[in-house]
Amino acid sequence: MKRALTAIALAAAAGAALAQGWPSRPVRLIAPYAAGGPIDISARLLAGKLQESLGQPVVVENRPGAGGNLGVEMAAKSAPDGHTLVIGAIATHAINPTLMGSVPYDPVRDFRHIALMVQVPNVLVVNLDLPASSVAELIALARARPGKLDFASGSTGSTGHLAGELFKQMTGTYMVHIPYKGAAPAVLDLVAGRVHLMFDNLASALPNIRGGKVRALAVTTKKRSSFLPDLPTLDESGLKGFDMTTWWGVMAPAKTPQAVVERLNAEILRALEAPDVRERLRAMGSETPAIRTPEEFTAFVAAEGRIYAELVRRSGAKPD
Amino acid sequence: MEMLNNLLLGFSVALSPFNILMCLVGVLLGTLIGVLPGVGPVATIAMLLPITFNLNPIGALIMLAGIYYGAQYGGSTTAILVNLPGESSSVVTCIDGYQMARRGRAGPALATAALVSFFAGCVATLIVAMFAPPLAEVALKFGPAEYFSLMVLGLVAAVVLAHGSLIKAIAMVVLGLLLGLIGTDVNSGVLRFAFGISELADGIGFVVVAMGMFGIAEIVTNLEHTGQREVFTKKVTHLWPTKEDFRRLIPAALRGTFLGAALGILPGGGALLASFGAYTLEKKVSKYAHEFGQGAIEGVAAPESANNAGAQTSFIPLLTLGIPSNAVMALMIGAMMIQGIAPGPQVMNERPQLFWGMIASMWVGNLMLVVLNLPLIGMWIKLLTVPYRLLYPSILLFMGIGVFSLSNNPFDVLIMAFFGLLGYICVKLECEPAPMILGFILGPLMEENLRRAMLLSRGDPLVFFQKPISASFLVVAIILLAIIAAPNIRKKRQEVFVEET
């Protein structure tokens, strides 16, 4: 017993000491996605701001691959000294574990979830020529033409895909899923009329909605989006309980000292509130997340994991 | 005329001192990374994205665009000098460009590349200015069926690139297609041919394969033939193309430019096809077809003009539809989003200075590049006289750094070494790497489009012939294949002794 206490005390002291001297060298922020995408951009925005407050360079390292799992796995296995951080997203921490059968990390236990950065809703958009201008009309159309409607998504297992599957389940309709490599080519085919509808993320859909190239029917979150306040939510339109967002945030390996986690949380939240960062994140369609503390974030990740595990299983959204 | 007003607006923006500076920085940097084997525009632009936060949006985009087409110029330099394609579009330039260099004609090759690229850039900029919106409409008409048929046509063209055995060339193309499939399958999410190695989840990068098959294989084969390296240092003739050269390259450049401009508009990878489509076309119509593969100047003029024209017109889907045609364009979208500019159809109307300013600066950038690169030719020629024993470790080091920097993983270098070995074996067995590389690039795209077309048509294979654009591509492909195969069969019967070079 005394040994255990000593160990704990030493660890805490070491942790505190570490936090005092932290950061003592450049910090790695692993972005498990390709450069230029929304996650990468927000990571770079954050890194720029964090550098100023931490006093050490914060370097974004792109480690794309395996839908984000590669970079995340690397981070989970890194030294928990606070010098390695990673952007964990809904894909890597809630969807992939079930979708891919197994992932080489535990999304809840192998990480400290430091701060949620971005939450973006998806929007149900349809091609202009489709004879449906409300969710109700769409459902009627889908029921009248089973198997004839195509819905596009940016990739198998993305929130766009799963939103579509959930929609099908809740409305009892059958639509064919057409996966693409990224949202951009999917949107192109949507505008051209080769596919009929899509649950596109807000950032990508907004310009097309405003430009009149597609028609928006509803958002996937429970609360209306402040960017499109006139757009009903799916929850309001008859699909009770529908609440999906795409999210990502900063995480660190599990044994990162508590003091480091708390300091990072404070700094990140402050960076996110800086006007220029907030401006640019809003341009992506993100609203300031309600979840502020690491504990809330961890609970959130765990909850999302359960929701999507169930959803993936039920929808059968697995490899062909 | 409205277009004149727009162009004037554009030039007034592009010629502001700050934007000129940004353009210069961009093209300089682009040329540098284009010349360094392994480091490419994608990595560089990604790293420079944070710097663009604090810059004026137009200036930032001008600089990034400059890096992109600057890299094209630089990439052709290494393709010609050391047979290393810096970008997928320079692969074709390697074929005749390097041969020209071996015959002491590196100067004319480099000059040709620079001049026709400038010409193509000017023409393409004009096309973008005049036809951007209607061209965007054309891009919309290309669905998965059309892309698949276009790629089939492209692959048939790839076979024409080979100057040896036809069957082995086809086999190399198929091998390339298969190797390109390694990685995660788009439609189902299954990880294929990766043996559980997570680094392979996104497939093997083009740069890695190119560096291995072209770079390492070339260096090793050169080291094995000691005496023959002297070919390079042999008397280097004029630095400038002769009158005869000009007579031959001008029509090639014209054809290449228009073909490249047309293909560049297609968001799904059209620009890739531009250079080898132009090469094939040229080989078919040229009187000097027999010289192709040995240093025909048209073999440099056609692909270089095509890829530069394609590079300019590939901005059209970006600026008009907000759709990226390749990885670099995707980064540009990122840069625009950072600046708070939502890319899409409304950019042209809401921000005319941005749109026309960028177009005008493309012309300015091309001008800078040709002014920059022509005098450098003398310097590059001097570089060739450096003893090889000093040159090749340098090339290897830059290749190593470049490949490593792609994802900071030594695994990529391991793959490069594997392809180096494969490339070496292929060279010894007289199987050509160029068709394989093109198959490699097109493989996953072809499969993706094939499956999507079948999905959308609910399994009807006739859809490829029912859609007019797609049908016409397939018909041309069949005709082309017939044209290639026929003389080969005849040739086999007649010239059995002189089939291979």
Next chain:
Amino acid sequence: MRINSEKDFWAGLMFMGFGLAFMLIAIGPPAFLVELGGRAGWKIEYGYQMGTAVRMGPAYFPTLLGGLLAVLGLIVFLRSFVSKLPKAATEVRMSFNVVDLAIGIAIYAVLAWASKRVLGNADWGMMGASVVLAVLAFAFRPKAKPLVLVIASCMVFAYLLKPLGLVLSSILLVFVAALGGHEYRTKEVAILAVALAVFSVLVFVKALTLPFPIWPEFLQ
């Protein structure tokens, strides 16, 4: 039957090998092989779903292409027996033979597996294998020096970059690569190595801000 064209003979075999390999992996090995593998402690992939022409599974396209490649390879292989080209044009002049290749691959495989078992990753094993092969090349196959050493230099660089930093690993690369050439002059190579290392640091780390460590980890 005489092999008239060595090049085509081996090229045909290579194509057939690749084609069949891809097909086999895509469709999945026959059941008894999976069992054998299971007993040896390997997890063999079962192959991917074929699907139908409508919904092509992940195995569809590769199987098609693999089959095509195998057929093409067979044609090339058979052609090698009836080729009428002069012997000189079709001789294969490689610095090593098939057995060497097999041995080389085996060395890599064994060392990589061992290193993965003992150290957790295959990096040191890969590098060690390169060094072993380099030594073997010097001893037994001097003509294969260029190939082996060029490859070894890249491996050494890649795996030692993080631990040793850019400067040291660049210098190592240059030395190893130069050993693969013909005219090795120590002083010259040393100057070149240092010059290149300095150049690389200036251009790649300072100017292009690539995230490479310059100096070894233990000096940080």
